[in-house]
Amino acid sequence: MSVKIALAGNPNCGKTTLFNALTGSNQFVGNWPGVTVEKKEGRLKGNKDVVIMDLPGIYSLSPYTLEEVVARNYLINERPDAIINIVDGTNIERNLYLSTQLIELGIPVLMAVNMMDIVEKSGDKINISKLSERLGCEVTTISALKGTGIMKAAERAVALANAKKAAPKVHKFAVKVENVLTAVEDKLGSDIPEEQKRFFAVKLLEKDDKIGEQMKKVPDVSAEIEMLEKEMDDDTESIITNERYVYISSIIGECYTKAGKETLTVSDKIDKIVTNRWLALPIFAVVMIIVYAVSVTTVGTWATDWANDGVFGDGWSLFGLEIPGIPVLVEGALEAIGCADWLMGLILDGIVAGVGAVLGFVPQMLVLFIFLAFLEACGYMARVAFIMDRIFRKFGLSGKSFIPMLIGSGCGVPGVMASRTIENDRDRKMTIMTTTFVPCGAKLPIIALIAGALFGGAWWVAPSAYFVGIAAIICSGIILKKTKMFAGDPAPFVMELPAYHMPTAGNVLRSMWERGWSFMKKAGTIILLSTIVLWFLMSFGWMDGSFGMLEAEELDYSILAALGGVFAPLFAPLGWGDWKMAVAAITGLIAKENVVGTIGILFGVAEVAEDGAEIWEQLAASMSAVAAYSFLVFNLLCAPCFAAMGAIKREMNNIKWFWFAIGYQTVLAYAVSLCVYQIGMLCSAGAFGIGTVVAFLLVIGFIYLLFRPYKESTTLKVDMKKAAMGIK
Amino acid sequence: MSTLKEIPCGKTVKVTKLTGEGPVRRRIMDMGITKGVEVFVRKVAPLGDPVEVTVRGYELSLRKADAEMIQVE
Numbered sequence: 001m002s003v004k005i006a007l008a009g010n011p012n013c014g015k016t017t018l019f020n021a022l023t024g025s026n027q028f029v030g031n032w033p034g035v036t037v038e039k040k041e042g043r044l045k046g047n048k049d050v051v052i053m054d055l056p057g058i059y060s061l062s063p064y065t066l067e068e069v070v071a072r073n074y075l076i077n078e079r080p081d082a083i084i085n086i087v088d089g090t091n092i093e094r095n096l097y098l099s100t101q102l103i104e105l106g107i108p109v110l111m112a113v114n115m116m117d118i119v120e121k122s123g124d125k126i127n128i129s130k131l132s133e134r135l136g137c138e139v140t141t142i143s144a145l146k147g148t149g150i151m152k153a154a155e156r157a158v159a160l161a162n163a164k165k166a167a168p169k170v171h172k173f174a175v176k177v178e179n180v181l182t183a184v185e186d187k188l189g190s191d192i193p194e195e196q197k198r199f200f201a202v203k204l205l206e207k208d209d210k211i212g213e214q215m216k217k218v219p220d221v222s223a224e225i226e227m228l229e230k231e232m233d234d235d236t237e238s239i240i241t242n243e244r245y246v247y248i249s250s251i252i253g254e255c256y257t258k259a260g261k262e263t264l265t266v267s268d269k270i271d272k273i274v275t276n277r278w279l280a281l282p283i284f285a286v287v288m289i290i291v292y293a294v295s296v297t298t299v300g301t302w303a304t305d306w307a308n309d310g311v312f313g314d315g316w317s318l319f320g321l322e323i324p325g326i327p328v329l330v331e332g333a334l335e336a337i338g339c340a341d342w343l344m345g346l347i348l349d350g351i352v353a354g355v356g357a358v359l360g361f362v363p364q365m366l367v368l369f370i371f372l373a374f375l376e377a378c379g380y381m382a383r384v385a386f387i388m389d390r391i392f393r394k395f396g397l398s399g400k401s402f403i404p405m406l407i408g409s410g411c412g413v414p415g416v417m418a419s420r421t422i423e424n425d426r427d428r429k430m431t432i433m434t435t436t437f438v439p440c441g442a443k444l445p446i447i448a449l450i451a452g453a454l455f456g457g458a459w460w461v462a463p464s465a466y467f468v469g470i471a472a473i474i475c476s477g478i479i480l481k482k483t484k485m486f487a488g489d490p491a492p493f494v495m496e497l498p499a500y501h502m503p504t505a506g507n508v509l510r511s512m513w514e515r516g517w518s519f520m521k522k523a524g525t526i527i528l529l530s531t532i533v534l535w536f537l538m539s540f541g542w543m544d545g546s547f548g549m550l551e552a553e554e555l556d557y558s559i560l561a562a563l564g565g566v567f568a569p570l571f572a573p574l575g576w577g578d579w580k581m582a583v584a585a586i587t588g589l590i591a592k593e594n595v596v597g598t599i600g601i602l603f604g605v606a607e608v609a610e611d612g613a614e615i616w617e618q619l620a621a622s623m624s625a626v627a628a629y630s631f632l633v634f635n636l637l638c639a640p641c642f643a644a645m646g647a648i649k650r651e652m653n654n655i656k657w658f659w660f661a662i663g664y665q666t667v668l669a670y671a672v673s674l675c676v677y678q679i680g681m682l683c684s685a686g687a688f689g690i691g692t693v694v695a696f697l698l699v700i701g702f703i704y705l706l707f708r709p710y711k712e713s714t715t716l717k718v719d720m721k722k723a724a725m726g727i728k
Numbered sequence: 729m730s731t732l733k734e735i736p737c738g739k740t741v742k743v744t745k746l747t748g749e750g751p752v753r754r755r756i757m758d759m760g761i762t763k764g765v766e767v768f769v770r771k772v773a774p775l776g777d778p779v780e781v782t783v784r785g786y787e788l789s790l791r792k793a794d795a796e797m798i799q800v801e
């Protein structure tokens with residue numbers, strides 16, 4: 001007989017640490033059905049029959065945030081055998097607020113008061129037996145970080161689960177409220193078990209708009225609500241919340257003794273400096289420079305170069321020992337067995353290159369993930385949101401979006417992956433969609449090519465590319481937050497600033513590994529598949545009347561070139577209807593720096609420098625400056641490379657959102673390039689045509705989308721039935 | 729009667745009422761800002777918004793626009 005135990009608690013209370021300590025490596029990480037909230041399940045160390053479910057960190061069981069809805073759906077529909085309610089002992093008052101709601105669910109609750117070591121060190125005292133008596137649930141003390149008391153807590157929870165006895169209801173609100181609650185409970189149908197009645201009664205009184213979907217029959221309680229609101233001169237939602245806190249204050253008064261005078265804790269002292277009005281921004285800049293310098297430019301570049309040019313390249317040396325790269329080894333092996341050319345091409349340029357494209361990002365990403373995990377666990381990430389909120393919220397992003405964008409200027413793949421630190425679903429999706437607009441390192445050669453070939457290396461081309469990227473982010477933010485896709489869910493920014501503390505190496509490494517692994521698994525497949533498909537399109541074609549495999553220089557004859565010819569007219573309104581440029585843009589999907597190489601090959605130069613200096617003249621002769629700039633803008637904004645698309649797919653975790661993101665980026669790129677070319681031509685050559693009209697219409701539409709009024713939504717748009725079914 | 733938005737840093741005030749409605753208000757209450765509780769305005773973010781307050785023994789940040797919903801004395 002297996003026992004199911006749910007871990008519930010506030011964010012930052014040490015829940016993840018406890019979960020890791022209880023389950024060790026017996027974990028399964030997934031997602032709650034239909035939503036992007038992470039779902040973690042594990043088996044108790046030493047007792048495989050006990051399944052532990054790590055619920056998302058929540059402050060309340062209100063119907064307003066995705067995490068809360070997911071957690072309460074699980075608790076109501078799945079009904080775990082017991083709940084371990086983990087409570088931060090150093091912040092017990094607010095933590096108990098959730099506890100009072102959990103106890104009402106009629107599921108046995110064991111309260112684990114965490115961080116007892118810190119509480120004791122500060123000299124504060126918590127009267128555990130009194131707390132247990134007043135709350136009506138069992139209480140134990142633990143230190144998840146040090147591992148003290150955790151196995152005992154788990155054993156007690158299992159015992160509670162087996163006893164199947166829900167906590168007796170001891171907490172009482174004011175008499176007036178209790179009377180109304182009893183009246184509502186009496187109205188509930190028989191489909192609701194006795195021990196859950198209080199929960200449903202409270203939710204009905206609070207006018208909770210999601211609870212009806214969990215009930216067969218929803219009684220009409222408007223008379224009770226009206227009576228109570230009149231009598232207490234407040235709305236029921238406030239009345240209930242007030243009652244809970246009044247009740248908690250009374251418990252705290254009896255059970256918690258503070259050690260004399262309030263002194264500044266170490267965390268307070270750190271915070272005084274770190275978020276100081278004058279020092280905060282410089283400190284923030286320094287932290288960001290360190291993160292960027294280490295994970296993108298120095299260690300990150302070594303790691304990427306080692307992975308791409310060494311392990312998946314010609315080879316690398318370890319203490320003077322020459323170790324050949326994997327492609328070299330594979331090639332040698334294939335030649336030795338006399339493998340056919342096409343198969344060798346498939347294996348080397350398709351599969352090995354594809355795997356390399358996936359794994360090449362991993363070392364750099366792991367470096368970045370260590371930083372992110374550290375910043376999150378130590379409490380600084382919340383301060384990042386605090387410091388940057390003012391700027392980013394204007395265009396529907398979170399203050400935490402800063403980090404993905406910053407990293408995105410190095411490489412969009414880890415940039416997109418860094419968006420995981422944003423809790424709010426809407427902010428996160430918006431960040432994922434816009435991060436790749438920032439010109440990444442691989443787009444720099446394209447900028448250099450266009451600037452060199454057509455603008456005589458003008459200084460303003462590169463800054464203008466960044467300007468276009470940033471403008472795209474800002475405008476997209478404003479436009480998207482008004483669309484149906486985004487305007488749906490509310491995003492309150494009422495955020496706890498947790499106390500600073502030193503994270504454990506174990507937790508940081510585990511978080512790093514989980515994210516890295518999920519990239520390899522989820523993003524890897526799409527990257528690998530698309531690399532193989534493009535390899536096929538590029539290396540096969542018709543030459544001299546027969547279909548066959550081509551040399552790299554014969555790209556003109558490939559299937560891809562033929563496809564380029566088909567697609568080229570599509571790009572004619574953008575000014576670069578030449579099939580060569582279309583093909584170059586498509587090969588940019590493998591990696592953006594390929595664009596320059598492809599143009600080189602198509603203009604008859606097999607090997608070009610990074611900025612394509614050899615073909616500047618030819619390119620300048622083949623297109624106008626306006627067309628070239630339009631080409632540049634398109635490549636900056638359109639769908640990113642496959643690796644970044646893989647990351648987007650992983651982070652969106654939803655195929656519909658993935659296509660929405662890619663589609664949006666490409667449509668935006670097309671529209672902006674069209675406007676650049678058509679209006680540019682009008683200004684430079686006085687050319688006026690149907691394209692110019694379309695461009696002006698697009699500009700007007702764009703301005704409308706930017707400035708149209710909209711209203712923030714106040715309800716969470718989640719199909720509860722679907723979510724509930726999915727969980728079962 | 730004033731709102732939390734107008735209170736300067738370093739002052740402690742008592743909440744008298746929460747105006748407005750919907751998720752932000754519920755969230756503010758869930759986080760412990762309810763009638764009668766004492767709120768200490770700790771600091772303002774470097775760019776002038778949001779503000780950081782101490783309530784029920786922990787640190788909370790909220791935007792000035794939301795702080796306007798909290799009436800204090």
